Structures are given as C-alpha cells and as structure tokens.
Amino acid sequence: MRIHPTAIIEDGAQVHESVTIGPYSIIESGAVVGEGCRIESHVRIFGVTRMGAYNRVCHGATLGSEPQDLRFTPEKARPLIIGDHNHFKECVNISGGVKSEDGTRIGNHNYWMAFSHAGHDCIVGDHNIFANTATLAGHVEVGDHCFLSGQVAVHQFCRIGSYVMIGGVTGVAQDVPPYLLAAGQRARLIGLNVVGLRRHGFSQAQRTRIKQVYRLILRSGLRLEEGLARAEAEYPGPETARILAFIRASRRGIVSFAREATQPQSGAIDER
Template sequence: MGIHPTAIIEDGADLHPSVSVGPYSIIESGAVLGEGCRIESCVRIFGSTRMGAHNRVCHGATLGSEPQDLGFKPELARPLVIGDHNHFKEGVNISCGIKSEAGTRIGSHNYWMAFSHAGHDCIVGDHNIFANTATLAGHCEVADRTFLSGQVAVHQFCRIGAYAMVAGVTGVAQDVPPFALVDGHRARIVGLNVVGLRRGGFSQEQRTRIKAVYRLVFRSGLRSGEALARAEQEYPGPETRSIVEFIQSSRRGVVSF
C-alpha cells in the first residue's frame, strides 16, 4: 500500500518499511511507527507518539495531540506510548503525557470506537473496548478486558478494574472494582459482569466466590477493614485478593451498590 503522495511525513519520523499511510495524513518528526501499522486518511500522529506493531488508525484520528490542559506548554510534553494490534476508529483522540515522565500509555489489542478519547497521562492495559465517545479524563487507569459503553465519562484519577463493564451514559466519579457492572448517572454497582467473566473463562466456582465477596464487603453492614479481612479468611482465592487489594489502594473511594 505504501505512502500516499498527499501524505506528509516529516523528516525525523521513524516508520518501519511495511507501514502504509493514506491520503492527507500527517506524521510529525519524532514519531515512531512499528511494523505493519496501517494509517488511513486524514490522520495526524504527533511527534511524541511511539507506536508498536500492527496498529490500525482510521480516518481523522489524532494520536499524541496536545493535552486539554490550560497549563500545557510544548516543553512539558511527554510521550504517548502505544503497544501492538490496537484499532483506533474514526475521530479517536488520545493526548500525549504532561505530568509524568512515562506519559500516556496504551497497551495492546485495544479497540477504540469512533470519537473515544483518553486524556493525558492515562494508563490503559490490554484487550479493552471503548465504545463511541467513551471518555477518560487525565490520569485515569484502566486494567485489562474492560468494556466502556457509549458516552461513558470517567473522572480524572479514577481507576477501572479488570473485567469491569460500565453501562452507557454513565458518569464515573469513583474507582470501579474488578469484575463489576456499573450503571447510572453516577456509577453504582448493579451486579457482576457475568457475561465478561464467562467469556474470560471464569468457572462457576470463581463467579460464586466473587459474588460472595461483594455481598460481604458491601452489604454485610461491617466496617470496610473488617469486611475485607473476613473476605480473605472466608473466601480465599486470587479473585478475592484482586478485589481486596483494589479497594485498599483506592484514593478516591470505590463505587458501591
């Protein structure tokens, strides 16, 4: 496929020979694109972007753009580091970093639907799905295999735990723990992400353990510390440890039922 004659590849951009670039796209000096990346039309990839192999970037997407931060200055820009096999649909926007040396980090095998967005200094794991216009404010952390539905808005510094699902048009102002399904104008736990757990290979025994832990932690009436300690004693297992560690490390508090 090669480089379209209308594309602009600035001197200093580092593209693997197998990279294809569509019409009217711009790749700035300093950008690095790995093997097999496919850049479609009218894409802009800013110079702070470091991209792995076999990523697809669709029409009108912007990667590594200036953060939406009133205090930003060009000399403060930090990298946007992207893994492998990600798919960025039309109009996706992901900001470069500004506050941390590591910058904004996106893992591998993520699917970003049209007009989804990740702000500066976000950390995103692997195999996540961001539906249309799903939005992460700055400094958010998303683990692995989550699903953020359409028009979800995640407040800055919030975390989304592994295998969680956030229903459409939900505002997330606190951490979403692993395996949970949350919904509402302000997110509340409304059950477990059972479909995601089944697809992820969790057994009936594991799903039952997760349900029991959530019942104990959120509905027993016990103080948080006591409930977490009892959960580890009564329902030992890696899923329990994951939930307990997530809640104990929360800075913004955790959404509840």
C-alpha cells in the same frame, strides 16, 4: 512502505518499511510507527507518539495530541506509548502525557470506537473496548478486558478494574472494582459482569467466590477494613487478592450499590 503522495512524513519520524499511510496524513518528527501499522486518511500522529506493531488508525484520528490542560507548555510534553494490535476508529483522540514521566500508556489489542478519547497520563491495559464517545479524563487507569459503553465519561484520577462493564451514558466519579457491572447517570454498582466473566472462562466456582467477597465487603454492614480482612481469610484465591488490592489502593473511594434496586438483577451480589 506504501505512502500516498499527499501524506507528509517529517524528517526525524521513524516509520517501519511495512507501514501503509493514506491520503493527507501527517507523521511528525520524533514519532515512531512500528511494523505492519495501517495509517488511513487525514490521520495526525504527533511527535510524542511511540507506536508498536500492527495497529490500525482510521480516518481523522489524532494520536499524541497536545494535552487538554490549561497549564500545559511544550517543554512539559511527555510521550504517548502505544502497544500492538490496537484499532483506533474514526476521529479517536488520544492525548500525550504532561504530568508523569511515562506519559500516556495504551496496551495491546484495544478497540477504540469513533470519537472515543483518552486524556493525558491515562494508563490503559489490554483487550478493552471503548464504544462511541467513551471518554477518559486525565490520569484515568483502566485494567484489562473492560467494556465502556457509549457516552461513558470517567472523571480524572478514577480507576476501572479488570473485567468491568459500564453501561451507556454513565458518569463515573469513583473507582469501579474488578469484575463488576456499573450504570446510571452517576455510576452505581448493579452486580457482577456475569456475561463478561463467562465469556472469559471464569468458572461457576470463581464467580461464586467473587460474589461472596463483594457481599462481605460491600453488603454486610461491616466496616471496610473488617470486611477486607474477613474476605482475605474466608475466600482466599487470585480473584480475591485482585479485589482487595484494588480497593486498598483506592484514593477516590469505591462506587456504591444502587439503593433503588429492590429486586436482585441477573448477576447481582444478592443472587443465590
């Protein structure tokens, strides 16, 4: 273990012998820091944090901090559970949990750019990128392989499906289903996240099926349940199943398509 002499590791913290800790960082009692983690300068890891292996935490980041909830009291504190191979850049802030027993949960291989934030009780999957100042309010759920651009703000209890990209300076107030691209001062759907799908190996046949499913559900004029039932019958497959499960589980409703778009954009649902 390489620990700078100005760092503070409180009694009761569990820090793997391979961990590196930089100047003026604080690891509180109760925190767990796994194998191969790199904790840089002026980092504070609060006692509710349980961190896996090979994470990097850069200057000024705070992990497991007190939830920004006016009704929070110390006895309500719940953990922040972090997986492996995450990278937290400068001044990232991730809150501990307060409402759910499992607390805040971060998966593996996520990249958090400077000043990005996840509030209490968020659930984040794997291989996501959060650009500078991207912000998740409390109880937000994010799937896998998503890209949230700079200054994206996601309202509490919203859900972001896997393989979604959200454009910069976008406010998200409803759920964004899998595989889509959303943008706007208030998020509106633009079309498929074609570039992201190609990069992750989705074939032309898979992308076409996804387009057909969304066209039927969201652009055909059918009632939602009728559209879901027809999509399930006419376009069976794992992508369809994921879309239908996501929409059926929605409590805040689904982000709608941009009405002002008169010409189909690349990847749009109306593209032939």
